[in-house]
Amino acid sequence: xxxxxxxxxxxxxxxxxxxxxxxxxxxxxxxxxxxxxxxxxxxxxxxxxxxxxxxxxxxxxxxxxxxxxxxxxxxxxxxxxxxxxxxxxxxxxxxxxxxxxxxxxxxxxxxxxxxxxxxxxxxxxxxxxxxxxxxxxxxxxxxxxxxxxxxxxxxxxxxxxxxxxxxxxxxxxxxxxxxxxxxxxxxxxxxxxxxxxxxxxxxxxxxxxxxxxxxxxxxxxxxxxxxxxxxxxxxxxxxxxxxxxxxxxxxxxxxxxxxxxxxxxxxxxxxxxxxxxxxxxxxxxxxxxxxxxxxxxxxxxxxxxxxxxxxxxxxxxxxxxxxxxxxxxxxxxxxxxxxxxxxxxxxxxxxxxxxxxxxxxxxxxxxxxxxxxxxxxxxxxxxxxxxxxxxxxxxxxxxxxxxxxxxxxxxxxxxxxxxxxxxxxxxxxxxxxxxxxxxxxxxxxxxxxxxx
Numbered sequence: 001x002x003x004x005x006x007x008x009x010x011x012x013x014x015x016x017x018x019x020x021x022x023x024x025x026x027x028x029x030x031x032x033x034x035x036x037x038x039x040x041x042x043x044x045x046x047x048x049x050x051x052x053x054x055x056x057x058x059x060x061x062x063x064x065x066x067x068x069x070x071x072x073x074x075x076x077x078x079x080x081x082x083x084x085x086x087x088x089x090x091x092x093x094x095x096x097x098x099x100x101x102x103x104x105x106x107x108x109x110x111x112x113x114x115x116x117x118x119x120x121x122x123x124x125x126x127x128x129x130x131x132x133x134x135x136x137x138x139x140x141x142x143x144x145x146x147x148x149x150x151x152x153x154x155x156x157x158x159x160x161x162x163x164x165x166x167x168x169x170x171x172x173x174x175x176x177x178x179x180x181x182x183x184x185x186x187x188x189x190x191x192x193x194x195x196x197x198x199x200x201x202x203x204x205x206x207x208x209x210x211x212x213x214x215x216x217x218x219x220x221x222x223x224x225x226x227x228x229x230x231x232x233x234x235x236x237x238x239x240x241x242x243x244x245x246x247x248x249x250x251x252x253x254x255x256x257x258x259x260x261x262x263x264x265x266x267x268x269x270x271x272x273x274x275x276x277x278x279x280x281x282x283x284x285x286x287x288x289x290x291x292x293x294x295x296x297x298x299x300x301x302x303x304x305x306x307x308x309x310x311x312x313x314x315x316x317x318x319x320x321x322x323x324x325x326x327x328x329x330x331x332x333x334x335x336x337x338x339x340x341x342x343x344x345x346x347x348x349x350x351x352x353x354x355x356x357x358x359x360x361x362x363x364x365x366x367x368x369x370x371x372x373x374x375x376x377x378x379x380x381x382x383x384x385x386x387x388x389x390x391x392x393x394x395x396x397x398x399x400x401x402x403x404x405x406x407x408x409x410x411x412x413x414x415x416x417x418x419x420x421x422x423x424x425x426x427x428x429x430x431x432x433x434x435x436x437x438x439x440x441x442x443x444x445x446x447x448x449x450x451x452x
Contacts, residue, residue, distance in 0.1 A: 036188065040180050046137035047182055053134045053323070061294050061320045062088065069326040074103040076326075088297065088318060088329065095331045096127045099275070105130060109324045119274045129274050132324035138295075139277040139321060143270075145183040146281060146292065147217060147245050151266055154216040154242035160186040163204040168194035168220040170227045171371045187216075194224040197231030198239055212238040218263070219245040222255050223362065223369070229262045241265040247272040250355060271352055273334075275327050276317040280352050287343050288351040295320055298350055300338045301331060312337040312354075361442045363390045365418055372442040378413035382406055385428070389443045394421040401428040 057064035066086050070079045075098070079090055098104060105111060114130040131139065144165050148155040158164040164187025178190040188204060198213040206214040218225065218241050225246060232239055241263045246256075247270040260267050271280040271289050279296035280289035291298050297318040300311040315334045319327040335356040342348045361372040372388075379386045385401040396418065398410060407425045414423050 036178060036180050042133075043137070043141070043179060044182060046133035047141070049132070049134035050137050050142070062297060062318070065318075065320050065323065065326060066091070066328075068106070068108070068323055069328060072106040072108045073326055074107070075101065076328075091328050093301070093316065093329045093331055094327070099129075099325065099327065099330065100127055104325060106324050106326065114324050117274050127275065129322075129327075130325040131322055135277075135322040135324060141179075141181050141183050141189075143272075143278040144181065144189065144217060144219070144245075146278065147219075147243060147268055147270075148184060150268065150281070150283070151217070151243035153266075157214065157216045157242050158185050158187045161188065162206065163188050163190055163201065163215060165189040165217045165219055166201070166215050167191045168218065168224045168228045170194045170221070170224045170369075171373045194220060194227035195231045197228060197233075197235050198237045199231075199235060208240075210238070212240050214240045216242045217245060218243075218265075219247070221248040222246045222251050222259070223249065223371075225259050226255065227369075229259070233262075239263065243268060245270060247278070271334075271355065273317070273332065275330055275332070276319045277321050279317060279319075283343060283345040283347060285343060285345050287345075288339070288353040289355070290343065290345075290347045291350040291352065293349055298338055298352070299329070300336070310339050315352075363396075363418065364393060365421070366393075367419060370418065374417055375414075375442060378410060378417070382409065387441045387443075396421060396423050398423060398425045399428055400425070 053064075063086060066088065067083065070076050070086070076091070094104075109132050111130065114132060115136050116128050116130045119127045119129065148158065148164075164181060164184045167189065169191070170193070172193065176192055178188055180186055181189050190201075190204060198215075201213055201215075208214065218228065220228065225244060231237075242265060244259055244263060244265050244267045246259070246267060251267075251269045256267050256269075259265075266284070269282040269289060270278050272278045276296055278292065279298065280291045282289050297320070299316040299318075300313040301316050302311055302313045313335065315332045315336050315338070317327060317330045317332055319330070336352050337354040338350055339353050340350050343351065362369040363372060364370075375388060379400065383400045383402045383406065387399045389397045391397055396414065398414070400406065400410065405427060407427060410425055411423055415421075
């Protein structure tokens with residue numbers, strides 16, 4: 001890996017890592033080069049595991065996954081059909097409850113060695129998603145190569161040891177750090193807070209004589225990209241971006257225009273989730289999000305309960321990359337129009353034409369928009385159920401259910417996060433736990449994600 005060091009990594013003290021091996025850093029300087037290089041052998045091993053899986057799967061990744069699943073996942077052992085008859089239609093629909101059970105994990109992997117992440121829980125109970133090394137590499141490293149392949153200007157500007165992808169977030173709970181990506185010429189992926197703008201990026205990216213920061217790919221939720229733009233504008237910084245990848249929430253036309261105008265870059269949109277990874281990606285024609293056939297299969301659940309294509313309804317996802325926790329015919333919380341056909345770009349297959357219900361909830365406060373995911377530490381693991389609604393700019397209504405009185409804890413946490421606002425808290429009775437409402441729910445009557 002001499003090419004990683006030839007460009008001259010910046011020098012400062014090594015930093016700690018979290019329990020999942022992600023290298024953490026202070027908010028501005030970024031990850032330690034020593035830490036990045038120390039993680040590289042594990043990353044390369046994960047890449048080798050993925051290449052072996054590609055070899056196993058040959059030309060039919062779906063069949064390989066289904067064969068693995070019926071042989072190693074307890075929940076599906078009863079299927080075990082003749083290989084010649086193995087098909088996706090034989091598998092039952094799944095949801096958070098079924099995936100959360102231990103019988104949904106493959107016996108081919110040691111659970112203690114799996115990486116994991118947790119869904120936000122904004123539309124129900126959070127789900128812990130486990131991934132094996134090959135799946136983790138494909139999800140978090142290979143996915144950016146797909147974007148670079150569609151953006152020649154980005155691919156040409158990526159160099160070893162320099163920032164290839166800047167992933168920004170407006171959630172202060174997200175870890176800060178980075179990793180070397182062998183799938184992108186051994187460039188560096190950096191995860192940072194969006195509001196920092198380009199501050200502290202000098203050691204990691206090229207800066208022109210006029211002070212312009214050169215960034216091949218900037219990625220994040222549309223609202224986080226807008227926060228990044230506000231950050232660079234407020235600090236008078238200039239950036240040159242080749243491609244922008246938006247995912248995680250709806251990308252509205254006016255927001256797309258705003259991002260493209262501010263960054264002078266091609267804007268791509270992806271359909272992604274913790275459970276499904278990257279499943280669909282837009283093309284230059286903006287005719288929808290083309291389903292990535294070797295990553296996922298998408299179906300639509302209609303009111304009659306039958307999964308079909310060329311329909312509008314709830315999306316059903318089959319993730320082809322995760323063999324540790326096979327996510328097969330998983331009912332999502334997303335609604336979309338799915339069509340099958342040809343695109344002028346040359347793509348032929350399934351396309352997500354229109355997506356509904358992926359607006360992130362933000363609270364509007366005197367200090368600016370607040371990502372509702374920051375509520376998680378206040379409620380999760382403490383409450384059996386909670387509902388938070390912003391009624392006015394300085395009024396929040398809270399209802400929660402818990403075995404203990406947590407009103408003081410909740411008020412303290414919300415005041416620290418939201419500032420001096422009126423908070424009305426109601427503790428619901430600790431009944432048998434049955435409820436027709438989602439267990440975890442946030443809402444704002446002031447704005448949806450498109451207005452931030």
